Amino acid sequence: MQQRSSAGELAEELRREFERYSPGGKLPSSRALVERYRVSPVTVSRALARLTAQGLVVTRPGAGAYRAAPAATPPRAGDTSWQQIALSAEAAQGLPRSVDAGGVLATLAEPPLGVIEFNGGYPHPSLQPLQPLSAALARAGRRPGAWGRPPVEGLPELRDWFARDIGAAGEGSGITAAEVLVTAGGQSALTTALRALAPPGAPVLVETPTYPGLLAVARAAGQRPVPVPTDGDGVRPELLEAALRGSGARVFVCQPLFHNPTGAVLGAGRRREVIAVARAAGAFVVEDDFARRLPHEDAGELPAPLVADDPDGVVVHVSSLTKATSSSLRVGALVARGPVLERLRAVQVVDHFFVSRPLQEAALELVGSPAWPRHLRALSARLRERRGALAGALERLLPGIAPATLPRGGYHAWLTLPEDVPETALHAAALREGVALAPGRPYHPAEPGAGHVRISFAGVADPAEIAEGVRRTARAFAAVRG
Template sequence: MKDSSSVAQLAAILRKELDRYSEGEKLPSSRALVTRHQVSPVTVSRAIASLAAEGLVTSRPGAGVFKAAPRRAASALGDVSWQEVALSADPPYATADTGPRSADASGLLATLTAPPPEVIDLNGGYLHAALQPERALAAALARAGRRPGTWSRPPVEGLTELREWFARDIGGPRGPLGASDVLITAGGQSALTTALRALAAPGSAVLVESPTYPGTLAVARAAGLRPVPVPVDADGVRTDLLTEAFHATRARVFVCQPLFHNPTGAVLSPQRRTAVLDIARAAGAFVVEDDFARRLMHADSPPLPAPLAADDLDGVVVHVRSLTKASSPSLRIGALTGRGPALERLRAIQAVDSFFVPRPLQETALELVGSPAWTRHLRTLADALRDRRTTLLAALGSTLPGLLPHRPPHGGYHLWLRLPDGTDERAVAATALRHGVAVTPGGPYFPAEATAPHLRLTYVSTPGTAQLEEGVRRLRQAVEESVPEPYERA
């Protein structure tokens, strides 16, 4: 075995050799394994750790590594039917308005579940490893590890330098935000959870775009809130209907994605940007701005509008921003902004839920965004997103022209496809999976009944553009089997 052999290869060899050992028998020393298999001590250490995690060996410091006792068979599950009562019975003071105590995360989990390796992933919402700045992340992590105090407790609100960076990134160098207006969160989902729990009382209505990100709906319902849909068109949320929704529900929170909306890709028009703030201000309500796609612009994108928070002086906008989408799913660092009493409420809820975000992760994020590699990565990512979007649109145009969106997005990572009336979108998605491509049905994106059948296709979870083209070819097969009136080839 050469030095380049993987940890997995060595672990597989040792796992097979364990058959020759009796329970409690000592394995060869690390030095002997290094010599025998011609690998580094680090490779041996990691392979042993892998076997220990599987319960196959036990390591005793100073004594060596020994074959572990066989695992005992799992005991039979007891009677858990009592939990149906415990989880469903409401206390005497509960009201009909408080909503269910359960959380429906099916729409959210669908995009978090990785398909088998043989399936082309047009479903996931995170960058494939080929698009991640792995070298920049590794270097940032190494530099952060050398910083004095990296493992000490950070401020509850987050590191001051990182909060200052987010304040400039969101509001501009001369904008209304300062470090004191920013809380560091464990990613965008955590920020949304904190915002909705802090700003809306259980049982109350919260206005959401329709369709919208399923994670928003899951957070709202888990907090005992009632998501009320406000339709979206090609120019963003319908502000005429937003006014009516505030009057009808007396809601005090509206959650929106003004930039590269998930799932439609819409960008809120300039006229509606002003209207959203005016309507919310008149209703005495907050606007939770989920700016998840700010760093996912394409190379051919026109200049981006500023966040709503950059034009807000009165604390109407609570802004959510994250580094996760543009870097790595494991760099769970985000920011939540607020002003006045709302910020104190946000701070209190976050402290109760999580105390603080681990300092090593904050230090790593600070090292990353402060390095030239971050700017280079964003330029490279913008080119890659444009090329992938172009490839996916071209593949759809030649194979499924009837599914092409009318206004392709210039940012984000997904396409929203309208299926013919009467199509069972879940059947299409299930059939597509049998053909080896994972896509997302549109139903979970609607707070109430869906207006039409849809599919959402993403283009960041595959290794390259060749998989996108093959994925559309497989989707064509599924559509031909599932759609009432199959599309004609262009």
């Protein structure tokens, strides 16, 4: 049984055996299950916990586990058809009330057992600082007041760390702790920023392609994502200016460093121009700096965040620890200057009250430990190794598809498909071959000019699995082409 699915597999196996036991019948002991299925005691404990949560098993301390009695009466089947009318009703602005999480769920859903996860949005456990995280969480729980209510803006020490960390990337930025709000990860920060900066019905400018979670946030808020084309050096300032003028938008969201999905870095000559264009239009730039802690070993010196060159408060900066650690360490930050900071704070308080204090304390313990810089160095080396494995496999097995260069940061590659390989057909064929790809359509706010696929090289176990995933992808290409 594989590590992440072994508890689920054992639970399924036990469920199939339940027919042998009458209600109230005692199941084999945990020790017997360990020996029979050759799994760890932790796996047995987790499998039984799943079955208990599903109401199939009852555990009695000191006595063992028993098959639960069936419910006395089956639940009454209700009629929920009325909800279709209620949920499709239009809001006061005349906008339909709908939320599409498909693009987000594609990176969160766990693929079936045996399927290689090329569509993942988070690092594989082998890339996570699991021991330092566990140690940090244990220490955090023992901190005085760790389970009390934190300040709504975040712990002062953590705000100060974010200010110093972000400021260190840009000399003379002058970012202070007073300009930082601690958030529950980057997605929460984006949600707060868009709700604070644009009302329902308003246009919001986004790069095209862009991160599907951003499009989902904007649409859930009733806003209209408006695409601004990019190239190898990021967003084109002249097209940004035209889009601001033509749409009347007052918000532009971008990822200037190792953009998701293209991997582009905003060109040095464009950085100040983007801020100047937005300032002239009276618009905010939301800088999603998600990949700051994901440079590869050969990335060289990184450009400073846009917020470092912005004394006038044009840029609202988003930072997060999640991508470089674990999907469950949902701790990030918003940085802003001027009256907008109070608007952001108010929206966050209304939506979330505050970020869990134990999680903030654990983040502080982690980033303040000697293990933190060691982890970042190791992650940088491993990402470079995995990028090389993907590049080599693509060159050998899909030479017509491989990009000329791969990003030197982040953990994905953006591939343009030939005209004879439709996205949807490739995605389905790849799943049949045992590999999950991320189709490109959800990354576009409007109709794309070509088919694409995004391959993540961080959600898999090692370079060998990357090579196997590309082999399966190549077979999928061949199947689609007939």
